[in-house]
Amino acid sequence: MEHTDIFEIGGKRLSSRLFTGTGKYGNDALIAPVCEASGSEVITVALRRVDLDGKTDNVMKHIPSHMTLLPNTSGARNADEAVRIARLARAIGCGDWIKIEVISDNRYLLPDGYETAKATEILAKEGFVVLPYMNPDLYVARSLADAGAAAIMPLGAPIGTNRGLRTEEMIRILIEEMELPIIVDAGIGAPSQACRAMEMGAAACLVNTAIATASDPVLMGLAFGRAVTAGREAWLAGPGAIATLAQASSPLTGFLDRTEGAS
Amino acid sequence: MSFLSEALRLGQTPLHLETVSGDDVRRVVGLPRVDASGFAALLSPAASEHLETMATRAHALTLSHFGRTVSLFTPLYVSNHCANHCRYCGFAAPNSIPRSQLSLDEVRAEGEAIAATGLKQLLLLTGEAPRKAGVAYLEACVQVLRPLFPSISVEVYPMETADYARLTRAGVDGLTVFQETYDPVLYAELHPAGPKRDYAFRLNTPQRGAEAGMRVVNIGALLGLTDWRQEIYAVGLHAAWLQKRYPGVDIAVSLPRMRPHAGAFQPACIVSDRELVQAMTALRIFLPRLSITISTREAPSFRDNILPLGVTRMSAGVSTAVGGHAKPSKTEQFEISDPRSVAEIEAMLRARGYQAVFKDWEPIEASA
Numbered sequence: 001m002e003h004t005d006i007f008e009i010g011g012k013r014l015s016s017r018l019f020t021g022t023g024k025y026g027n028d029a030l031i032a033p034v035c036e037a038s039g040s041e042v043i044t045v046a047l048r049r050v051d052l053d054g055k056t057d058n059v060m061k062h063i064p065s066h067m068t069l070l071p072n073t074s075g076a077r078n079a080d081e082a083v084r085i086a087r088l089a090r091a092i093g094c095g096d097w098i099k100i101e102v103i104s105d106n107r108y109l110l111p112d113g114y115e116t117a118k119a120t121e122i123l124a125k126e127g128f129v130v131l132p133y134m135n136p137d138l139y140v141a142r143s144l145a146d147a148g149a150a151a152i153m154p155l156g157a158p159i160g161t162n163r164g165l166r167t168e169e170m171i172r173i174l175i176e177e178m179e180l181p182i183i184v185d186a187g188i189g190a191p192s193q194a195c196r197a198m199e200m201g202a203a204a205c206l207v208n209t210a211i212a213t214a215s216d217p218v219l220m221g222l223a224f225g226r227a228v229t230a231g232r233e234a235w236l237a238g239p240g241a242i243a244t245l246a247q248a249s250s251p252l253t254g255f256l257d258r259t260e261g262a263s
Numbered sequence: 264m265s266f267l268s269e270a271l272r273l274g275q276t277p278l279h280l281e282t283v284s285g286d287d288v289r290r291v292v293g294l295p296r297v298d299a300s301g302f303a304a305l306l307s308p309a310a311s312e313h314l315e316t317m318a319t320r321a322h323a324l325t326l327s328h329f330g331r332t333v334s335l336f337t338p339l340y341v342s343n344h345c346a347n348h349c350r351y352c353g354f355a356a357p358n359s360i361p362r363s364q365l366s367l368d369e370v371r372a373e374g375e376a377i378a379a380t381g382l383k384q385l386l387l388l389t390g391e392a393p394r395k396a397g398v399a400y401l402e403a404c405v406q407v408l409r410p411l412f413p414s415i416s417v418e419v420y421p422m423e424t425a426d427y428a429r430l431t432r433a434g435v436d437g438l439t440v441f442q443e444t445y446d447p448v449l450y451a452e453l454h455p456a457g458p459k460r461d462y463a464f465r466l467n468t469p470q471r472g473a474e475a476g477m478r479v480v481n482i483g484a485l486l487g488l489t490d491w492r493q494e495i496y497a498v499g500l501h502a503a504w505l506q507k508r509y510p511g512v513d514i515a516v517s518l519p520r521m522r523p524h525a526g527a528f529q530p531a532c533i534v535s536d537r538e539l540v541q542a543m544t545a546l547r548i549f550l551p552r553l554s555i556t557i558s559t560r561e562a563p564s565f566r567d568n569i570l571p572l573g574v575t576r577m578s579a580g581v582s583t584a585v586g587g588h589a590k591p592s593k594t595e596q597f598e599i600s601d602p603r604s605v606a607e608i609e610a611m612l613r614a615r616g617y618q619a620v621f622k623d624w625e626p627i628e629a630s631a
Contacts, residue, residue: 024330024332025332026332027618028618047625048625050622050625055380056619106506106511107506109552160327213326
């Protein structure tokens with residue numbers, strides 16, 4: 001469809017609302033074809049894995065040049081470490097976008113909202129386009145917005161679990177209440193779940209594990225690209241009202257008509 | 264708080280796994296979250312009949328949490344001076360072997376030889392001789408190696424928290440320490456003399472490392488000293504305890520099986536390939552995010568075949584001799600079974616659809 005549906009973050013206009021990642025691939029040579037098949041224009045990469053001077057294969061070589069890099073602070077355990085990683089990412093030429101991940105729980109990989117907000121504030125002031133990964137909590141989302149985040153990235157389920165939109169109701173509240181774009185990040189295991197998030201009004205989805213660990217990552221990337229587009233178009237179309245209760249055969253308000261007719 | 268009381272309790276209450284049935288095992292494998300009793304069931308003789316089911320679950324968990332990637336590292340032995348009398352170790356004090364310790368120039372030469380293979384993650388090893396290879400020496404080694412390796416771990420004698428903190432400030436980010444056996448009685452028999460006799464001090468070492476700021480803490484038991492089921496159960500509970508108490512630390516487990524070595528000690532039992540697979544898949548199902556390290560003690564074909572079952576870290580291009588990377592030496596701590604080079608391991612991983620991860624940490628302390 002020809003639409004005027006503009007998606008802009010950090011002064012950049014994006015035509016795809018699917019963000020992808022670089023982790024967990026059996027072969028990084030799959031990254032470029034996945035980008036192409038999925039239509040994604042934003043890709044996240046863990047700075048900890050970037051090896052610019054290494055003798056071995058470097059993940060950066062596999063990222064197509066038109067992609068917007070979204071380096072992430074994977075490995076940061078507090079705000080200070082996230083800030084240092086973000087500055088390093090900028091220093092080595094990864095640009096101004098940064099996905100903040102502050103995680104000090106290796107069992108569930110759940111983000112630390114307080115430290116994330118602290119890092120967001122520091123980095124936003126330094127001119128970064130800050131996309132914080134967070135638990136879908138309205139208060140944290142507000143503090144991230146106040147701190148200068150460019151978008152909010154709530155998790156659908158813990159990273160890598162492919163369990164889907166387990167936090168759907170909380171994400172729905174963020175979509176309703178926040179002015180910032182809501183980008184569902186983590187937990188999405190199937191294209192139908194990404195589609196669902198987009199139908200709810202999410203601005204975008206970030207999907208890595210479900211694509212990278214699929215038997216055919218390129219085909220799965222294609223499927224996710226289409227699902228995100230379909231979900232977005234459904235949101236724009238405005239789905240019809242859903243009847244949650246069957247209509248009673250004797251309408252409960254039928255008496256109103258009878259009363260009016262009698263008078 | 265420490266794991267000591269739990270370890271001592273385990274030592275006095277052997278597992279009774281003979282009552283576990285095949286139905287119990289199938290039920291546990293299907294659970295979303297497995298507790299300690301479920302973990303015990305996965306280690307039972309009955310579970311050995313359900314290896315394929317366990318392997319399928321372990322593979323799915325590993326794939327979802329770690330993807331098709333395996334982190335590569337290599338050990339660098341910098342000193343084999345040792346005051347301990349571990350009856351199973353080739354470097355034990357009573358063994359008359361050539362003793363040596365690398366000068367810092369030699370450390371640099373070893374580091375450069377290793378770095379030339381592309382490796383970025385290093386494990387520094389010494390025996391227990393703090394006066395010769397103490398904290399200051401290790402700090403100096405790290406200073407030399409730091410420009411070559413973004414990640415440096417140590418497998419040295421157990422230290423106090425303050426000494427580990429010195430090492431983390433110098434740039435060490437990981438600690439490996441094996442309890443060898445969790446059975447306190449057997450531990451006393453196997454360590455008749457030397458500072459390593461102190462079971463409790465060694466058992467609490469991973470905790471001290473975590474408190475000192477290590478990012479990765481790798482524990483393990485030397486399989487073959489006693490009943491492996493009991494040992495793996497203790498390792499798993501120790502790992503779970505550490506994960507819970509230090510959620511910010513990446514807890515890893517190694518599964519070293521005993522190999523022939525210079526001493527006369529022979530394993531009390533041989534852990535078969537099937538049993539090692541059972542141990543590894545049980546650990547993966549019990550602790551889905553646990554890092555699992557497989558060393559070159561294992562033969563190439565076995566290492567290749569167990570890749571999908573839970574392995575997240577492998578050593579490659581290994582020499583267990585002091586200074587063995589820059590020039591070959593005959594005195595090794597143990598004979599390795601997988602002599603493949605880094606390039607050969609990387610090619611094997613690629614052929615099996617896996618990616619070798621060379622760099623998995625960016626040192627941020629000094630650089631920003």
